[in-house]
Amino acid sequence: MGTTASQLRKxxxxxxxxxxxxxxxxxxxxxxxxxxEDRNVPTPRVPMEKVLSLPELKSNPFRxxxxxxxxTSDMKDGSLTFEDFLDLLSAFSDSATLEIKSxxxxxxxxFDDDGTLDGGDLEKLVNCLTGETDDTRLTTExxxxxxxxxxxxxxxxxxGTVNLSEFQHVISRSPDFVRxxxx
Amino acid sequence: xxxxxxxxxxxxxxxxxxxxxxxxxxxxQALSLFTGHVQxxxxxxxxxHTLVITERQNHARELVREADLSQWGxxxxxxxxxxxxxVVNGLMEREDWEEAIQTPLGILPGGSGNALxxxxxxxxxxxxxxxxxxxxxxxxxxxxxxxxxxxxxSVHLGSSPSNPxxxxxxxxxxxxxxxxxxxxxxxxxxxxxxxxxxGTLVRLASLRVYKGRLAYLPVDEVDGxxxxxxxxxxxxxxxxxTFHNSHSLLVPLDQPVPSDWVVxxxxxxxxxxxxxxxxxxxxxxxxxxxxxxxxLIHLIYVRAGISRTALLRLFLAMEKGTHLANNSxxxxxxxxxxxxxxxxxxKGVITVDGEVVEYGPVQAQVHGGIARLITR
Numbered sequence: 012m013g014t015t016a017s018q019l020r021k022x023x024x025x026x027x028x029x030x031x032x033x034x035x036x037x038x039x040x041x042x043x044x045x046x047x048e049d050r051n052v053p054t055p056r057v058p059m060e061k062v063l064s065l066p067e068l069k070s071n072p073f074r075x076x077x078x079x080x081x082x083t084s085d086m087k088d089g090s091l092t093f094e095d096f097l098d099l100l101s102a103f104s105d106s107a108t109l110e111i112k113s114x115x116x117x118x119x120x121x122f123d124d125d126g127t128l129d130g131g132d133l134e135k136l137v138n139c140l141t142g143e144t145d146d147t148r149l150t151t152e153x154x155x156x157x158x159x160x161x162x163x164x165x166x167x168x169x170x171g172t173v174n175l176s177e178f179q180h181v182i183s184r185s186p187d188f189v190r191x192x193x194x
Numbered sequence: 195x196x197x198x199x200x201x202x203x204x205x206x207x208x209x210x211x212x213x214x215x216x217x218x219x220x221x222x223q224a225l226s227l228f229t230g231h232v233q234x235x236x237x238x239x240x241x242x243h244t245l246v247i248t249e250r251q252n253h254a255r256e257l258v259r260e261a262d263l264s265q266w267g268x269x270x271x272x273x274x275x276x277x278x279x280x281v282v283n284g285l286m287e288r289e290d291w292e293e294a295i296q297t298p299l300g301i302l303p304g305g306s307g308n309a310l311x312x313x314x315x316x317x318x319x320x321x322x323x324x325x326x327x328x329x330x331x332x333x334x335x336x337x338x339x340x341x342x343x344x345x346x347x348s349v350h351l352g353s354s355p356s357n358p359x360x361x362x363x364x365x366x367x368x369x370x371x372x373x374x375x376x377x378x379x380x381x382x383x384x385x386x387x388x389x390x391x392x393g394t395l396v397r398l399a400s401l402r403v404y405k406g407r408l409a410y411l412p413v414d415e416v417d418g419x420x421x422x423x424x425x426x427x428x429x430x431x432x433x434x435x436t437f438h439n440s441h442s443l444l445v446p447l448d449q450p451v452p453s454d455w456v457v458x459x460x461x462x463x464x465x466x467x468x469x470x471x472x473x474x475x476x477x478x479x480x481x482x483x484x485x486x487x488x489x490l491i492h493l494i495y496v497r498a499g500i501s502r503t504a505l506l507r508l509f510l511a512m513e514k515g516t517h518l519a520n521n522s523x524x525x526x527x528x529x530x531x532x533x534x535x536x537x538x539x540x541k542g543v544i545t546v547d548g549e550v551v552e553y554g555p556v557q558a559q560v561h562g563g564i565a566r567l568i569t570r
Contacts, residue, residue: 071399071400072399073399116396136395137395137506139399140395140398140399140502140503140506141501141502141503141506142502142503147501147503148503149503149506149507153506153507153510156510156513157506157510160477161392161395164392165392173392178392181392181393182392182393182396192396192400193400
């Protein structure tokens, strides 16, 4: 009496199991980052310093920006709820599409959060990559040359900045881009 | 009569010139560049020509494969390197390839991926110029109709080593970091010359190590052929010899490389670039010592361990061709006649003349001066 209708199909069941497994693993990792007191709070937030200690992010040059982009905190402190954390893992997973990854990469590179990548953002981007010490930084001239190259390549409407669609357009030419945006 | 002028042929007139244009090339500008500049120059110079507009990928390749070449004094490509790649391979796929590849080829930059045009312009000794000036300069060379010999490399890819895919390449073979940056921009319409900037930065963020085995046949210093100035006959004979015995330098991919090859001890790389012309892109002057028919492959590879800053500096220096002088301990430059690469990682990108090819073991050898190019 209704027993067949209530059974999940085998393939759907195994897919469900995979999703739940991923979910529980993510939750376990998230909980490990929480302090004892926070574990009993209804929607706990992991502070940014704790998130930055994750092995996947520790050596990522954009780790702070990543936290800021995925954080829903009103205080703009880069702290993450479990949902924020899931969004992060999802965007960086190998099943996320080029569109999703390029969208988030754009937000991560937009250091001043004004919706476009201008010379200032690009300079900060490059400094993240090269490191901030004097011997690893590019010279002023090298930086100028690089930023001018980027804008020449990517700034299609020549307004001096790279907007999201220009960025996605350029990024789509990189066959390796999807794999680069993974943790 | 000096040896340099005796090596030059001329385009036989009044044979007509077939001009192939990809209408989508270079932000869709190729056709308007033709009507705006080139058509006028050709008419003024009295060069009869027929315009052929390609309709899809491989159209040019098929056309050239079937064409009656006796009608054409030259085949001129007015687009990026991708179209020339199709024409060269179309010619080599013919039964009469030996005569077919003697057909003078010309290249006019059509607004994108014009590494060969940039190389030719460079060889003529002129200063680096804007795209439009490059076009006009190449147009002049075309009207003068002088022909030089050009190296080609045969590239063997092997999913089945007993029956490898063979391609002919006139520019480069690339693996690793740089294979991204020189992806042929014609595949993505309405974008101009392929540059290495935004894409480079993203990939620099997760700088990868590419594992593989690299081996090469170094240039034999003794035979003195490397400077390209040696008399005609021995070089021409060598070119034919290496072509007829196309395995004389290469052994099948499933066999170890010959004992006179050098095997690179390291197996962790950031990039490998094999160049037979000077420019990888209009602003990537990758092999400053290369000439059109020096019969050499200029091999550049970067070992893992290089910092992001150093790699960034390398690409910036490559715009001016000063990267080899930087003395970076991770960069190696050597001249070879053949090479083999066996990537270990299952995923990655290998490009030939900027075209993405099947990923897997690959080997190549140079065939000195086998093609003919309209240049100074």
